[in-house]
Amino acid sequence: MKILIVDDHQSLRDLLADHLRRCGFAVEVAGTGGEAIACMQASRYDALILDLGLPDMDGAQILAARNTDRNGSVPCIVLTARDALESRVASLNAGADDYVLKPFAVPELEARLRAVLRRTVPGYQTLSRGNLSFEPASRHAVVAGQVLDLPRREAMLLEEMLRVAPRIVVKDRLEERLYACNESVTLNAIEALVSRLRRKLAMAGADIRIDTVRGLGYRIVMDGSGHV
Known part of the structure; x- marks a missing residue:
């Protein structure tokens, strides 16, 4: 799950970004409306956390800017100090999925984010293939009753591949999905992640495996059959 946080208060957006990354999300941040629009034009997000009071434009313009090929259906949580009824109604009518007033508790915002994702992302609660099941909210992966110990990035990789299986993931x-745009990615970072996850699945006795499709990417198949 990839999240975009748009807020001009650096300390707040950094706090939120750090918390959500620890919870297993890939997070990017923007401090202005212009930066947010550029991010949405360049990448696809699963959810948007949006402050209305931006220095260069009103957050309502960002809600309208979601109507792009990449992010037209991305759910949005408005995060603002504007508590007037008119503001809440206008944001919800403009397409916001939730409205959170500042100040707020970070765990509550995380819970609201997960609730929005459950409503809007098919299969968000549990993903299953063969004898493996994965719960995105808790990053809990189980193979035939055995819990897999997956660090954050390996869990994110597994989730991305399960969501599209048996199709190839480029x-x-x-x-794009596992790393923020300002994170440096080594040439073999994805290969190393796939190798570690592949080894853990095999050691746990999973009846699925990760195949490399040379020149393209990777896909999940049933072990021994070539099909999911």
């Missing part, structure tokens, strides 16, 4: 897409 390597460039994995880089």
Whole structure:
């Protein structure tokens, strides 16, 4: 799951970004409306956390800017100090999925984010293939009753591949989905992640495996059959 946080208060957006990354999300941040629009034109997000009081434009313009090929249906949580009824109604009518007033508790915002994702992302609660099941909210992966110990990035990789299985996931897409645009990614970062996850699945006795499709990317198949 990839999240964009748009807020001009650097300390707040950094706090939120750090918390959500620890919870297993890939997070990018923007401090202005212009930066947010550029991010949405360049990448696809699963959710948007948006402050209305931006220095260069009103957050309502960002809600309208979601109507792009990449992010037209991205859910949005408005995060603002504007508590007037008119502001809440206008934001919800403009397409916001939730409205959170500042000040707020970070765990509550995380819970609201997960609730929005459950409503808007098919299969968000549990993903299953063969004898493996994965719960995105808790990053809990189980193979035939055995819990897999997956660090954050490996869990994110597994989730991305399960969501599209048996289709191929292009390597460039994995880089986009697993890393923020300002993160440096080594040439073999994805290969190393896939190798570690592949080894853990095999050691746990999973009846699925990760195949490399040379020149394209990776896909999940049933072990021994070539089909999911």
